[in-house]
Amino acid sequence: xxxxxxxxxxxxxxxxxxxxxxxxxxxxxxxxxxxxxxxxxxxxxxxxxxxxxxxxxxxxxxxxxxxxxxxxxxxxxxxxxxxxxxxxxxxxxxxxxxxxxxxxxxxxxxxxxxxxxxxxxxxxxxxxxxxxxxxxxxxxxxxxxxxxxxxxxxxxxxxxxxxxxxxxxxxxxxxxxxxxxxxxxxxxxxxxxxxxxxxxxxxxxxxxxxxxxxxxxxxxxxxxxxxxxxxxxxxxxxxxxxxxxxxxxxxxxxxxxxxxx
Numbered sequence: 001x002x003x004x005x006x007x008x009x010x011x012x013x014x015x016x017x018x019x020x021x022x023x024x025x026x027x028x029x030x031x032x033x034x035x036x037x038x039x040x041x042x043x044x045x046x047x048x049x050x051x052x053x054x055x056x057x058x059x060x061x062x063x064x065x066x067x068x069x070x071x072x073x074x075x076x077x078x079x080x081x082x083x084x085x086x087x088x089x090x091x092x093x094x095x096x097x098x099x100x101x102x103x104x105x106x107x108x109x110x111x112x113x114x115x116x117x118x119x120x121x122x123x124x125x126x127x128x129x130x131x132x133x134x135x136x137x138x139x140x141x142x143x144x145x146x147x148x149x150x151x152x153x154x155x156x157x158x159x160x161x162x163x164x165x166x167x168x169x170x171x172x173x174x175x176x177x178x179x180x181x182x183x184x185x186x187x188x189x190x191x192x193x194x195x196x197x198x199x200x201x202x203x204x205x206x207x208x209x210x211x212x213x214x215x216x217x218x219x220x221x222x223x224x225x226x227x228x229x230x231x232x233x234x235x236x237x238x239x240x241x242x243x244x245x246x247x248x249x250x251x252x253x254x255x256x257x258x259x260x261x
Contacts (some may be wrong), residue, residue, distance in 0.1 A: 015186035026248035038090030
């Protein structure tokens with residue numbers, strides 16, 4: 001039975017998509033079949049995995065509103081250039097799906113119904129959420145056992161954490177009592193004193209919820225996204241590659257302690 005992990009932050013530009021594809025690549029490289037799911041209408045994860053969302057034949061919106069999921073696995077899921085790493089693509093139609101979902105009773109479980117049949121095939125399912133606290137984010141949090149929150153050490157990014165944690169608590173109370181969360185520091189600038197001050201504040205406020213791994217600023221990550229290739233293969237000896245390898249090992253330890261593996 002797989003661990004479903006939502007990667008979420010309502011603030012854009014914090015390394016959410018990069019974390020999803022990079023973490024997924026290293027989990028797969030460590031021997032764990034992994035599915036990455038693009039739940040953002042911008043479809044950046046689909047691009048990062050090497051696909052053009054305008055040309056894929058089937059994507060998540062084709063199934064999100066359907067009750068009959070026959071053939072879903074064979075039509076929608078795409079392989080990547082990383083062995084054991086697959087992609088469930090997204091596209092711009094997710095924005096329209098969000099409006100329709102709000103009108104359906106019990107819509108919160110829509111994504112869980114799609115992913116449940118896949119949990120025997122994959123050890124990990126990672127969901128790249130949109131940069132908002134919307135219906136799409138809520139269906140991801142309802143499906144997940146863990147929310148991984150990428151956080152930049154800057155004032156506005158850290159300030160938005162409180163609201164997201166409040167949403168996690170609300171989901172626990174209404175649709176998913178087993179939901180937990182962890183923070184991972186991304187795009188950390190060691191040349192900037194403010195980064196260290198904000199990091200200290202985050203540690204004080206969240207303590208045991210912060211992962212040890214810190215992802216620093218690295219142009220190799222931006223380059224890998226442009227060419228649609230995970231950092232694992234694009235720059236395997238870079239600082240970012242080493243950091244995401246460490247993050248994958250941390251996630252493995254957390255899920256093992258929770259008894260999910």
